[in-house]
Amino acid sequence: xxxxxxxxxxxxLQLVQRVCRQIIRKEFPPGGKLPSVRELAxxxxxxxxxxxxxxxxxxRMGIVESRRGQGMFVTEDESLLTRLRDELKEGELKRFxxxxxxxGYSNEQIIENVQKFLKLxxxxxxxxx
Amino acid sequence: xxxxxxxxxxxxLQLVQRVCRQIIRKEFPPGGKLPSVRELAxxxxxxxxxxxxxxxxxxRMGIVESRRGQGMFVTEDESLLTRLRDELKEGELKRFxxxxxxxGYSNEQIIENVQKFLKLxxxxxxxxx
Amino acid sequence: xxxxxxxxxxxxLQLVQRVCRQIIRKEFPPGGKLPSVRELAxxxxxxxxxxxxxxxxxxRMGIVESRRGQGMFVTEDESLLTRLRDELKEGELKRFxxxxxxxGYSNEQIIENVQKFLKLxxxxxxxxx
Amino acid sequence: xxxxxxxxxxxxLQLVQRVCRQIIRKEFPPGGKLPSVRELAxxxxxxxxxxxxxxxxxxRMGIVESRRGQGMFVTEDESLLTRLRDELKEGELKRFxxxxxxxGYSNEQIIENVQKFLKLxxxxxxxxx
DNA sequence: GTGGTCTAGACCACC
DNA sequence: GTGGTCTAGACCACA
Numbered sequence: 001x002x003x004x005x006x007x008x009x010x011x012x013l014q015l016v017q018r019v020c021r022q023i024i025r026k027e028f029p030p031g032g033k034l035p036s037v038r039e040l041a042x043x044x045x046x047x048x049x050x051x052x053x054x055x056x057x058x059x060r061m062g063i064v065e066s067r068r069g070q071g072m073f074v075t076e077d078e079s080l081l082t083r084l085r086d087e088l089k090e091g092e093l094k095r096f097x098x099x100x101x102x103x104g105y106s107n108e109q110i111i112e113n114v115q116k117f118l119k120l121x122x123x124x125x126x127x128x129x
Numbered sequence: 130x131x132x133x134x135x136x137x138x139x140x141x142l143q144l145v146q147r148v149c150r151q152i153i154r155k156e157f158p159p160g161g162k163l164p165s166v167r168e169l170a171x172x173x174x175x176x177x178x179x180x181x182x183x184x185x186x187x188x189r190m191g192i193v194e195s196r197r198g199q200g201m202f203v204t205e206d207e208s209l210l211t212r213l214r215d216e217l218k219e220g221e222l223k224r225f226x227x228x229x230x231x232x233g234y235s236n237e238q239i240i241e242n243v244q245k246f247l248k249l250x251x252x253x254x255x256x257x258x
Numbered sequence: 259x260x261x262x263x264x265x266x267x268x269x270x271l272q273l274v275q276r277v278c279r280q281i282i283r284k285e286f287p288p289g290g291k292l293p294s295v296r297e298l299a300x301x302x303x304x305x306x307x308x309x310x311x312x313x314x315x316x317x318r319m320g321i322v323e324s325r326r327g328q329g330m331f332v333t334e335d336e337s338l339l340t341r342l343r344d345e346l347k348e349g350e351l352k353r354f355x356x357x358x359x360x361x362g363y364s365n366e367q368i369i370e371n372v373q374k375f376l377k378l379x380x381x382x383x384x385x386x387x
Numbered sequence: 388x389x390x391x392x393x394x395x396x397x398x399x400l401q402l403v404q405r406v407c408r409q410i411i412r413k414e415f416p417p418g419g420k421l422p423s424v425r426e427l428a429x430x431x432x433x434x435x436x437x438x439x440x441x442x443x444x445x446x447r448m449g450i451v452e453s454r455r456g457q458g459m460f461v462t463e464d465e466s467l468l469t470r471l472r473d474e475l476k477e478g479e480l481k482r483f484x485x486x487x488x489x490x491g492y493s494n495e496q497i498i499e500n501v502q503k504f505l506k507l508x509x510x511x512x513x514x515x516x
Numbered sequence: 517g518t519g520g521t522c523t524a525g526a527c528c529a530c531c
Numbered sequence: 532g533t534g535g536t537c538t539a540g541a542c543c544a545c546a
Contacts, residue, residue, distance in 0.1 A: 010520080012522090024232060024233065025232070037533080049522075049523070049524085050521085050523085052535070052536090053521095067533090068268070068530050068533075068535090069530040069534070070530090070531070070532090072534080085232055090246075092225060097246060099221045100218070103150065103154070103214055104214070107247045110243065110247065111244060113218065117226060118226060118240065139545065179545090268530065305531065307531070351504040354479060355504060358479060360408045360412075361411060361475055361476055369502060369505065372480065372501050375477075375484060376484060376494045380494065397536060423517080423518065423519085425518090433537080435539095437536085440536095440537095443520095453519060454518090455544080455545045456545040458517095458518060459519080
């Protein structure tokens with residue numbers, strides 16, 4: 001059984017991030033319904049309570065809303081999704097740049113490294129489940 | 130007193146990372162002596178136990194060695210330091226690329242974003258607290 | 259379509275409260291006929307089942323009675339309506355006073371705050387949707 | 388056994404409100420330590436998990452922070468507390484005024500009712516556990 | 517000792 | 532069927 005969770009971070013946060021990314025990429029389309037709590041629980045191999053917690057977080061972020069007795073629905077406010085994506089992107093860029101500078105790389109070296117890395121790993125993008 | 134630790138990650142790991150980066154950047158030069166446990170403890174504002182744990186970690190990584198009665202010393206093996214730096218760099222690159230693709234960016238867009246971001250934030254590298 | 263329900267409380271209870279207030283204010287006059295279940299359902303944008311449940315509640319409270327084949331009728335017993343109004347009023351007063359004292363306000367401060375608040379918001383009473 | 392919870396609202400929210408009020412009234416002073424999760428659990432007669440959830444909410448509101456291995460601490464930022472108190476007060480006033488107007492009372496009648504009610508219940512403020 | 521996470525299983529209200 | 536709350540009990544990392 002391939003353990004899919006990274007250990008250093010709580011499972012529920014990893015799932016929040018995962019589902020959030022899926023929503024941003026519109027794999028769960030705006031206005032659409034998410035799988036039920038129990039369904040996601042078996043899909044992810046975790047306890048329904050954990051999924052519940054994930055949904056709570058997503059709802060608090062505003063990208064999902066729960067309708068009683070019906071299910072969880074992705075927000076229809078697409079501007080919120082793009083805004084969220086931009087925020088996450090900025091965060092990643094900031095974190096990455098800081099780390100690289102911490103390791104002693106100049107801006108030019110950073111860009112050079114990114115280009116080299118992406119060139120080497122071309123075609124590896126799609127083998128994600 | 131401004132709390133300097135990020136909360137989500139254990140303090141000792143944050144310190145390991147920080148000191149490790151400083152060693153890599155040769156702010157603690159190879160072969161040099163690290164400040165004493167007590168000294169670091171007051172400097173970081175944490176319990177000496179925590180500093181001990183940090184040193185243990187650094188020693189386990191091989192970039193520091195304890196000489197009894199004298200203190201902790203940075204390794205003189207510079208090749209190890211450069212190897213470590215490369216590993217960390219690769220890790221960051223991998224993580225970053227994965228995140229950005231998860232957000233739906235193509236390789237070209239990633240590079241573009243990095244360039245734009247670094248250009249905007251030029252000169253902001255040194256305001257490290 | 260602006261969702262008109264507050265989420266934390268069951269829809270049917272929100273509707274009970276709403277219709278109940280309307281009856282008390284005699285917008286539905288004593289002895290008069292309420293709109294049909296189906297009519298209210300489309301008006302409120304909810305399932306007819308939910309409206310049924312609302313009517314059941316109102317009937318249980320005694321302020322509405324169903325005459326088979328004809329519909330739901332507001333009670334003609336006006337004393338009951340005034341009694342109900344007084345009960346609701348007392349409940350609100352009690353709840354409000356308790357909350358304000360919980361926040362640390364003295365009786366004098368409570369009155370003062372109410373006066374100030376009502377003065378500021380004069381004329382805002384009628385923008386009910 | 389006197390059941391202390393109101394049933395209509397989830398227990399954890401009732402507790403959030405309760406503790407929040409205590410903090411606002413400085414029964415738990417700024418910078419001070421809250422009783423431990425397990426302690427509060429027996430005090431309130433609920434499961435430790437439920438208390439945990441309460442703490443999560445309070446932390447999200449910013450009026451409490453958790454320090455690993457030490458406990459939960461009330462924020463030292465008193466301005467935040469007074470701001471929160473004002474928000475809660477405004478919310479209560481708004482809700483109350485709306486309800487009373489819904490019941491058909493004019494501003495003058497509302498004030499009159501509040502005054503009469505508070506006069507009658509003088510001295511009843513302190514028999515709260 | 518502390519807070520935090522996770523599981524298992526139960527029960528509820530809503531639709 | 533759905534989401535939401537609560538309990539019981541376990542385990543972990545942190546200080």
